[in-house]
Amino acid sequence: MRADGLLFDKDGTLFDFAATWNAWAFDAIHGFAAGDSALADRIAEALAFDLTAKQFRPDSFVIAGTNREAAEAVAAVVPGADVDAIEIKMAQDAARAPLVPAVPLSPYLSGLRAKGLKLGVMTNDSEFSAQAQLDGAGVSGLFDFIAGFDSGYGAKPDPEPLLAFADKLELAPERVVMVGDSTHDLIAGRRAGMQTVAVLTGVALTEELAPYADVVLPDIGHITDWLTA
Template identity: 40%
Template structure:
């Protein structure tokens, strides 16, 4: 593992689900509802769809880097259709996007996100969120948990920057805030986030364990693995130069 240089970090780009929000608590009910919608009243199919997309219907745990863990609404819809959903993929994508916006109601934050983002902003950092969810859902989450005013950039799979693990969201963040990718720390809970960081040339790729990934699944792609985002503060410089 390379020696980490935090002194050059001037911006942090966060994933949302599993990073800012605890994945299983936040998305377990949502994934079940997504499969129920896709199954169109077929209870047996609903269970098969959950399994095919990466969630154990008994334990409620979602497999690291699976479709439900890392996919966007269009990818999940296509996966459900391939696994037997009778719905049209485009219509199912629309239904899932609407569900994921409502999913804010179930969201469980890792910490007090309003306070957390306030402290990071006070250090002089540029802050953004890049998620495989849709942009409206990200913004709803930021409003609900009191950190919208601290965000310099928001990107969902439908924001025009491409999708993970491509580099577009991180490069879009850099363009929006005037930073070089080497000045950005990418923080996420699965390998799509780490691979996006690598593809864009991020200075640091930081994994957290509040999502579907584990130290074992994330070790090869991450520069550092933390229990959760709150551990970041002890690693950052006390104050960035203006």
């Protein structure tokens, strides 16, 4: 097998991004706008969200950004807004979002662990949201490491949070695979000296991801065969 550990991004990787977050963001934008359609338009523009299509634009920073960055963008256009309060509300609401797994996660992750692989999650979402969502999916106990942008290791595309996973599990970085749906994930993996796998369950297309990936796969379910190919 070509690796000893797999480190997954969360949104767009473990969970299908569009199926999970587009409807949530549409409701969140209107919630912050409190019935003001002009304000909803400004919030949507700040987040690069298409209100008509009810989806994030491919160029939206939210796709790979941190919860704090999204909160700051909303606060910048909402009169009298408190960025800290917005960040907390986003994290709490996101923790309750109805997630759509990219594949049936419990049997998939259990199968990887049975092969002796160490598993982790590193997301630019908050650790609180990540833990709550993985708990809700019934799979948090299958991971050896769960970290968010606020866990003290930094955020992608910096390599430090990825190296923290390798250090904690005593794995050589070159024997770890960073799996993600964005260039942030893959660039972080390359900077950490890890192998990189891109999946297409996010927003980015193959041509955007391929320059930074050892392989581009439809979803995480295809990784098992790739590991032993």
